[in-house]
Amino acid sequence: MPTRILPAVADPDAARAVTTLIGQLPDAEPAGPVTDSTQLVDTLARLAAGSLDELPEVVLVHERIGPVPALELIREVALRFPAVGVVLITSDASPVLFSAAMDSGARGLVTLPLGYEELASRVQAAAQWSTGVRRHLGAGADTPAGPGGxxxxxxxxxxxxxxxxxxxxxxxxxxxxxxxxxxxxxxxxxxxxxxxxxxxxxxxxxxxxxxxxxxxxxxxxxxxxxxxxxxxxxxxxxxxxxxxxxxxxxxxxxxxxxxxxxxxxxxxxxxxxxxxxxxxxxxxxxxxxxxxxxxxxxxxxxxxxxxxxxxxxxxxxxxxxxxxxxxxxxxxxxxxxxxxxxxxxxxxxxxxxxxxxxxxxxxxxxxxxxxxxxxxxxxxxxxxxxxxxxxxxxxxxxxxxxxxxxxxxxxxxxxxxxx
Known part of the structure; x- marks a missing residue:
């Protein structure tokens, strides 16, 4: 089963680099990148309005996404779309940021510059987690994964x-x-x-x-x-x-x-x-x-x-x-x-x-x-x-x-x- 991946990257050069690397991952189905926080949430809400199964398994959030700061965006996505695994792309590999990202609801963290092995590992883990959550919720169940009120x-x-x-x-x-x-x-x-x-x-x-x-x-x-x-x-x-x-x-x-x-x-x-x-x-x-x-x-x-x-x-x-x-x-x-x-x-x-x-x-x-x-x-x-x-x-x-x-x-x- 392919893993649908939605990158959220504001910088065009960074977006191309992320998309190219995602395309090399096994069984990956990358979507076109969204360029700001509003577009990401709107895209997920539109997909969720159809069904839980329409949502991507993994969302990659770049640290310089805007206008909403990355950690706040991750928190919102985790609250509104809990069956989506979010991975943060960042140049800061400190334990403090890792802890803050996990507290916000991220399922993993990938450091810049991007490496194939690390990205593949984090995406796979987030996708497996997402699949498990969806299996637990059940297809067609009344879940909070949609856009909400x-x-x-x-x-x-x-x-x-x-x-x-x-x-x-x-x-x-x-x-x-x-x-x-x-x-x-x-x-x-x-x-x-x-x-x-x-x-x-x-x-x-x-x-x-x-x-x-x-x-x-x-x-x-x-x-x-x-x-x-x-x-x-x-x-x-x-x-x-x-x-x-x-x-x-x-x-x-x-x-x-x-x-x-x-x-x-x-x-x-x-x-x-x-x-x-x-x-x-x-x-x-x-x-x-x-x-x-x-x-x-x-x-x-x-x-x-x-x-x-x-x-x-x-x-x-x-x-x-x-x-x-x-x-x-x-x-x-x-x-x-x-x-x-x-x-x-x-x-x-x-x-x-x-x-x-x-x-x-x-x-x-x-x-x-x-x-x-x-x-x-x-x-x-x-x-x-x-x-x-x-x-x-x-x-x-x-x-x-x-x-x-x-x-x-x-x-x-x-x-x-x-x-």
């Missing part, structure tokens, strides 16, 4: 554009359709989900930050189960504790939630920190909420460009949601899409925010009337994003508010060319 991040172009309201109602819509849903407040210094949902709970994201291995029991202790059925993981009550949540801990937390929930909605707020950046990078869908005014749209463009510069998310991989939309405003959704260079949600949320006043003041956002046009739009948005099961979603959102296309590109606010 859907992760959606919700970020704001600036403060006050409706990020938290959007995140909460996407989660509520998914839960109402029968999904298991986690709602995470990753606005670490100013998160308000607890206030919006009338929750008092002392545990938070910060309590998981120092945990190396987040077991189901540890996760359960940190999560608050709301009366709506949502599993809430809240921001720390003391804003300064937000610094404890690093990009590494954020990745572990998101991976743990994804493994136990069908939908994970993360409110990242408007301030980008390391934890939020990690969540946005890992997300299946990254939403950016803006309002149709010059200040907010300019802010949205800055955010999109920053995500691109930091290699967090490419513009075409992000989706803008226009909130407080009115057909009479000069800036229409299609113009926002043109300015930001992102995808555009088909649903625009209408400017009927007075409907929210009573439930927000009462801390009962989940009690928003079903006749509310804002709620109908947000729940329809959840359906557009695939967060609502089809059977439950039928008949919802009769008053869909769609982003108009006709003439939108022709409406140009004075000075818009200088965005």
């Amino acid at each position: 859907t992760v959606v991040t919700v970020s704001g172009a600036k403060g006050g554009v409706g990020t938290t309201v959007t995140a909460v109602h996407l989660a509520l819509a998914a839960r109402a359709s029968g999904h298991t849903v986690a709602l995470v407040d990753m606005d670490l210094q100013g998160g308000d989900i607890a206030s919006y949902l009338d929750v008092q709970f002392r545990r938070s994201l910060a309590d998981l930050a120092a945990v190396d291995d987040i077991s189901p029991r540890v996760l359960q202790d940190a999560v608050y189960v709301h009366e709506t059925g949502l599993s809430l993981l809240l921001a720390p009550g003391e804003g300064e504790r937000g610094e404890e949540v690093t990009d590494r801990s954020a990745r572990q937390i998101v991976s743990a939630l994804r493994g136990r929930h069908e939908v994970v909605v993360i409110d990242c707020g408007t301030h980008l920190d390391a934890a939020g950046a990690a969540a946005i990078e890992m997300a299946d869908t990254a939403l950016l909420v803006t309002t149709p005014d010059v200040v907010a749209v300019r802010a949205a463009k800055r955010v999109v460009r920053m995500w691109d510069r930091l290699q967090i998310r490419k513009p075409e991989e992000s989706t803008v949601v226009v909130n407080r939309h009115q057909r009479s405003t000069e800036i229409q959704p299609a113009l926002v899409q043109k300015i930001t260079g992102t995808r555009l949600a088909a649903i625009a949320v209408p400017a009927h925010f007075k409907e929210l006043a009573a439930v927000v003041d009462a801390g009962r956002l989940h009690d928003l009337d079903a006749r509310s046009t804002v709620k109908q739009a947000l729940w329809s948005l959840a359906g557009e994003l695939g967060l609502v099961k089809a059977a439950a979603g039928q008949g919802r959102g009769r008053e869909l508010v769609r982003a108009p296309d006709r003439g939108a590109l022709g409406l140009r606010r004075r000075g818009a060319g200088r965005q």
Whole structure:
């Protein structure tokens, strides 16, 4: 039986060297190299969506893969695809790195410059381990080897554009359709989900930050189960504790939630920190909420460009949601899409925010009337994003508010060319 090997190497010269050497291994079936961490995880998720048998037996991770550091990438692959044997390629053969790689979930380590005998030995060992795991799990079994739940991040172009309201109602819509849903407040210094949902709970994201291995029991202790059925993981009550949540801990937390929930909605707020950046990078869908005014749209463009510069998310991989939309405003959704260079949600949320006043003041956002046009739009948005099961979603959102296309590109606010 051939051993399928997927190399993850960023440098073209190193990729050619690795691929050439892999091709000389007996019974090896090398795949084309992936060049960054996001591409590797996306490739494995796509293969796993078919079946466990579609995954490669061995993944080779080069030490200079990016943008996620190699050890963090190995940890994520090991958590999400436990039937894949990961081997680290590195120039550091120290016992410290070996121990760190094993702790992250690697099945072996190969030192640079690559040698045939060492590579063949490590690949064979990792492949045998992978085969044994798959035999134990059983073909077609319900295993955690797939991509896990859907992760959606919700970020704001600036403060006050409706990020938290959007995140909460996407989660509520998914839960109402029968999904298991986690709602995470990753606005670490100013998160308000607890206030919006009338929750008092002392545990938070910060309590998981120092945990190396987040077991189901540890996760359960940190999560608050709301009366709506949502599993809430809240921001720390003391804003300064937000610094404890690093990009590494954020990745572990998101991976743990994804493994136990069908939908994970993360409110990242408007301030980008390391934890939020990690969540946005890992997300299946990254939403950016803006309002149709010059200040907010300019802010949205800055955010999109920053995500691109930091290699967090490419513009075409992000989706803008226009909130407080009115057909009479000069800036229409299609113009926002043109300015930001992102995808555009088909649903625009209408400017009927007075409907929210009573439930927000009462801390009962989940009690928003079903006749509310804002709620109908947000729940329809959840359906557009695939967060609502089809059977439950039928008949919802009769008053869909769609982003108009006709003439939108022709409406140009004075000075818009200088965005």
